[in-house]
Amino acid sequence: MNYDPTLRRRTPLARILGDQIRRQGPISIEDYMSACLWDQQHGYYATRQPLGSAGDFVTAPEISQIFGELIGLWSTVVWRDWLERPLPFTLAELGPGRGTLMRDMLRATAKVPGYHANLHCHLVEASVPLIAAQKSTLEQYGVPMSWAPDMAQIRAPAIIIANEFFDAQPLRQWVKSERGWTQRCVEIDDKDALQFGVHPTSPMRPDLDVQFPDAAIGAIRESQRPEQFLSNIGAFTKAGPVAALIIDYGHDKTTAVDTLQAVRQHRHEHPLTSPGEADLSAQVDFEELAAEAKKMGLAVDGPITQGEFLGRLGIIERASKLMATNPNKAASIETDTARLIAPNGMGTRFKVLALRTPSLPSLPGFDPIEDIAK
Ligand code: SAH
Numbered sequence: 001m002n003y004d005p006t007l008r009r010r011t012p013l014a015r016i017l018g019d020q021i022r023r024q025g026p027i028s029i030e031d032y033m034s035a036c037l038w039d040q041q042h043g044y045y046a047t048r049q050p051l052g053s054a055g056d057f058v059t060a061p062e063i064s065q066i067f068g069e070l071i072g073l074w075s076t077v078v079w080r081d082w083l084e085r086p087l088p089f090t091l092a093e094l095g096p097g098r099g100t101l102m103r104d105m106l107r108a109t110a111k112v113p114g115y116h117a118n119l120h121c122h123l124v125e126a127s128v129p130l131i132a133a134q135k136s137t138l139e140q141y142g143v144p145m146s147w148a149p150d151m152a153q154i155r156a157p158a159i160i161i162a163n164e165f166f167d168a169q170p171l172r173q174w175v176k177s178e179r180g181w182t183q184r185c186v187e188i189d190d191k192d193a194l195q196f197g198v199h200p201t202s203p204m205r206p207d208l209d210v211q212f213p214d215a216a217i218g219a220i221r222e223s224q225r226p227e228q229f230l231s232n233i234g235a236f237t238k239a240g241p242v243a244a245l246i247i248d249y250g251h252d253k254t255t256a257v258d259t260l261q262a263v264r265q266h267r268h269e270h271p272l273t274s275p276g277e278a279d280l281s282a283q284v285d286f287e288e289l290a291a292e293a294k295k296m297g298l299a300v301d302g303p304i305t306q307g308e309f310l311g312r313l314g315i316i317e318r319a320s321k322l323m324a325t326n327p328n329k330a331a332s333i334e335t336d337t338a339r340l341i342a343p344n345g346m347g348t349r350f351k352v353l354a355l356r357t358p359s360l361p362s363l364p365g366f367d368p369i370e371d372i373a374k
Contacts, residue, residue, distance in 0.1 A: 007273060009277070011275050012041075013042040013043075014274075016035075016039075016042070017275060018192050018193075018194065021194075022192070025200070026185035026187040026197060026199055026200065027185060027186050028186075028199065029173040029260065030172045033170040033280050034170040038126065042275075044276055044279060049098065049130060051098050051100075056263055056265055056279050057263050059097060060306070060340055060346065062097075062098070062100055063340060064333075064337060066336075066337060067101065067340060068100065068104020068107075069107070069108035069318065070313040070318060071101065071313075072106070072108035073314075074364055075159050078159055078243050079119075081364075082361070083241045086118075086157035087114075088119065089159065090120050090154055090157070090158040091158075092121075092158055092159070093122075093160070093161045094160065095125065095162065095163075096124075096130070097130060098130065099134035099135075099137035099138045102121065102134070103138060105161075106121075106143065116141075119143055120143070120144045121145045122146050122147075122154055123145065124148060124151055124154075125147055125148075125149065131147055151233075152232070154236055155240075156237060156238075156242050157240040157241045158236060160242065160244035161244070161245050161247075162244070162245070162248075163247045164249075165248070166226060166229075166289065167249060167250070167281040167283065169224040169226075173220050173221070173222045173260065174220070174221045175198055176208070176219045177217065179204065181204060181208035182198060182205060183199040183202035184196060184198065184199065184220060185197050185198065185202075194275070196272070205221075212256045219256040220257060222260070222282060224282065226289045230289070230295075230298070233298060233355060234298055235296075237298065237358075241356075241360055243356045244355040245363075246284075246352070246353045246354070247309075248284040248350065248351065249349045250286050251286065252287060252303060254288055259282045263279045264277060264278035264279070284351075286302075286351050286353055293355045298358070299357070299358040300354070300355055301363050301366035303353040304351065305350070305352070306346060306349075306351065307341040307342070307343060311341065312365045313364075315337060319334065319337040
């Protein structure tokens with residue numbers, strides 16, 4: 001990755017942020033990322049449709065239809081056997097992108113008796129262009145649908161799915177400086193280019209010295225603040241059973257490393273290069289996610305790797321069947337399937353964590369001896 005500040009592009013948002021920093025001082029990483037993703041006029045998600053091969057990045061449901069089909073199957077098993085077939089129930093998705101995952105879920109579950117007739121589909125999406133894309137993809141399935149920018153309207157009993165949602169949440173970062181741990185910030189250099197720095201006035205975090213006693217100067221601790229979303233899920237469980245499936249790239253254990261990344265046109269670049277014009281995301285800290293979920297009164301299954309989870313759901317069997325019925329597409333089906341479960345790629349970099357009302361047993365796919373595809 002190139003850290004040369006002369007490569008920073010003077011996007012419209014870079015100018016606006018540069019002016020703001022010159023007038024009012026450095027901004028936090030969280031505010032920088034919020035502006036880059038959600039600024040009304042220039043924010044990445046607020047103004048564009050970024051997904052797919054013509055966009056900036058590709059997600060698992062965009063790679064293969066099997067991903068959504070298996071999660072659809074998973075949701076019908078949860079509905080039938082875990083939620084004791086509640087009638088009706090909410091199938092909610094956080095950050096549905098182009099609606100591809102939900103489309104494949106709905107398509108694969110259309111023939112499951114009673115499933116569509118009882119579901120209300122609720123999409124949590126804040127991007128206006130993506131809501132339009134989701135509507136045109138999903139309205140043909142004839143199930144009741146609603147959209148909202150946050151989770152407030154979800155009602156139990158509910159199944160909640162989130163693929164690559166948490167990695168996109170504005171990140172807080174703390175850096176170990178000579179003075180101790182404090183907030184990392186975005187400031188400007190003497191040529192007015194954006195650069196990372198140590199926030200001059202934000203409070204110190206002595207607790208991080210205790211958590212990372214051996215951290216070197218410059219070490220970074222980060223958090224997506226998952227509690228904002230988990231507190232909602234925790235609250236729903238008071239009204240009825242809830243099961244949530246969270247899939248994202250990330251690590252099992254909290255570490256002191258900087259994982260903020262920018263992707264534009266399928267290429268990684270320095271996160272300060274193209275404010276508003278690149279996707280910004282960071283690895284999900286699954287240890288923190290699980291700990292926060294437990295604090296909200298939820299039980300946790302996993303995390304396990306995406307490869308393991310999809311394997312248990314029967315990805316190989318499903319791919320073989322699809323290849324047999326579409327022999328002319330067999331090669332691409334095989335390649336795409338392999339990509340989702342590759343041990344040195346998405347199969348291990350992506351993890352799956354399930355959250356549930358504590359009275360429910362472990363969710364399907366998290367118990368090594370069962371195989372729900374049978
Ligand atoms: N799940 C999709 C898309 C992932 S991209 C897929 O796997 O293909 C992230 C998605 O989450 C986008 O749809 C983005 O607009 C949405 N999003 C991110 N943060 C959000 C927030 N805080 N509130 C609502 N939607 C959000």
